Amino acid sequence: MGLSERECLDLLASRSVGRVVFADENGPLAVPVNYVMDGEAVLFRTAAHNTLGRHLRDAVAAFEIDDVDDYNETGWSVLVRGRTTYAESDELPTAEDALPYAWPEGTRALVVRLSPQSISGRRLLPG
Amino acid sequence: MGLSERECLDLLASRSVGRVVFADENGPLAVPVNYVMDGEAVLFRTAAHNTLGRHLRDAVAAFEIDDVDDYNETGWSVLVRGRTTYAESDELPTAEDALPYAWPEGTRALVVRLSPQSISGRRLLPG
Numbered sequence: 001m002g003l004s005e006r007e008c009l010d011l012l013a014s015r016s017v018g019r020v021v022f023a024d025e026n027g028p029l030a031v032p033v034n035y036v037m038d039g040e041a042v043l044f045r046t047a048a049h050n051t052l053g054r055h056l057r058d059a060v061a062a063f064e065i066d067d068v069d070d071y072n073e074t075g076w077s078v079l080v081r082g083r084t085t086y087a088e089s090d091e092l093p094t095a096e097d098a099l100p101y102a103w104p105e106g107t108r109a110l111v112v113r114l115s116p117q118s119i120s121g122r123r124l125l126p127g
Numbered sequence: 128m129g130l131s132e133r134e135c136l137d138l139l140a141s142r143s144v145g146r147v148v149f150a151d152e153n154g155p156l157a158v159p160v161n162y163v164m165d166g167e168a169v170l171f172r173t174a175a176h177n178t179l180g181r182h183l184r185d186a187v188a189a190f191e192i193d194d195v196d197d198y199n200e201t202g203w204s205v206l207v208r209g210r211t212t213y214a215e216s217d218e219l220p221t222a223e224d225a226l227p228y229a230w231p232e233g234t235r236a237l238v239v240r241l242s243p244q245s246i247s248g249r250r251l252l253p254g
Contacts, residue, residue: 016197021148021157026244027187028155030148032195032204032251060154068159070143077159117153124159 003121008078011065011121012037018065020044020114022084024055030064036100038093042080042114045100056084056112063114068124078121080114087111130248135205138192138248139164145192147171147241149211151182157191163227165220169207169241171227183211183239190241195251205248207241214238 003011012018019030031052033044042063046052061084068075092111093099100111130138139145146157158179160171169190173179188211195202219238220226227238 017195017202019146019157019191019193021155023150023155026208027189028148028150029189029206029208030146030157030191031206032191032193032202034195034197062154062156064146064157064159066146066159068144068161070161075144075159079156079158081153081156 001123001125003076003078003123005119008080008119008121009037009040011076011078012042012080012119015065018042018063020052020056020112021062021064022052022055022059024051034100035063036093036098038098038113040116040119042116043087043092043100043111044114046110046112048110052112053110057086059084061114073124075124076121077124078119080116081118081120082114082116084112084114087113128250128252130203130205130250132246135207135246135248136164136167138203138205139169139207139246142192145169145190147179147183147239148189148191149179149182149186151178161227162190163220163225165225165240167243167246169243170214170219170238171241173237173239175237179239180237184213186211188241200251202251203248204251205246207243208245208247209241209243211239211241214240 066077193204
C-alpha cells in the first residue's frame with residue numbers, strides 16, 4: 001500500500017538514522033548514517049576522504065528508512081531517490097539543531113545533501 | 128571498528144529482516160525483505176514480475192542489516208556484497224523453516240540467492 005509524499009516526509013522527520021544507498025566501483029551498497037531533513041532534502045555528515053565522501057560529490061543516490069516488525073508482520077519503508085552534492089556552508093540551515101550530527105567515528109566536516117527526484121513509501125501488510 | 132566475518136555471519140543469523148541493495152534504471156535503491164541465511168548466502172523471496180524480480184536475475188547487489196541506537200550512540204551494521212541469481216528449487220534447503228517466508232504483499236514464488244563476494248561489518252562507536 002503506497003504512502004503519500006506527505007506521509008513519507010512525516011516519517012522522515014520522525015527519525016534520525018537511515019541508510020545512504022549509492023554505488024562504488026564494486027556496485028551498490030548501503031551505509032547507515034544519522035541525518036536531518038532540510039525541507040525535502042536529506043542532510044548527513046561525512047568526511048571527504050571516506051567512502052561516502054569520495055562517491056557522493058555528484059552522484060545518483062538514495063536514502064532509505066524503514067521500521068519492520070517481522071513478528072507482527074507489519075511495517076513501512078520510505079525511499080528518497082535523487083542526486084547528492086556537497087552542501088556549501090552558506091546554503092545550510094543556521095540553527096545548530098537543524099544540522100546533522102555525526103557521532104560514529106568522530107568529527108566529519110563534510111555535509112552531503114541528497115536532493116530528491118522522487119519520494120515514495122509503502123506500508124507493509126501481511127500477505 | 129571492523130567486525131570479523133564470523134561476527135557478521137552471527138549477526139546475519141540473528142535477524143530476519145534486512146535490505147536488498149541494487150540498481151534499476153534510475154540508480155541505486157534499497158528494499159526491505161525478510162530473509163534466511165543458507166550458509167554464507169542470503170535467500171529471500173520475491174515475484175518474477177516486480178522490481179526485485181526483474182532486476183535480480185543476474186545482478187551485482189548487496190544486502191544490509193543494522194541496529195543503530197541514535198540516542199545511546201551505539202550500533203552496528205553488516206554489508207554482504209555479491210551477485211544475485213534466481214535459486215533453483217533443487218538447490219534450496221529442504222527444511223520448511225530454512226526457506227524465507229515473504230509476508231509483505233502475499234505469495235511470492237521466486238527465491239533469490241545473494242552469493243557473497245565480501246562480508247563486512249562495523250561497530251559504530253561515539254566519536
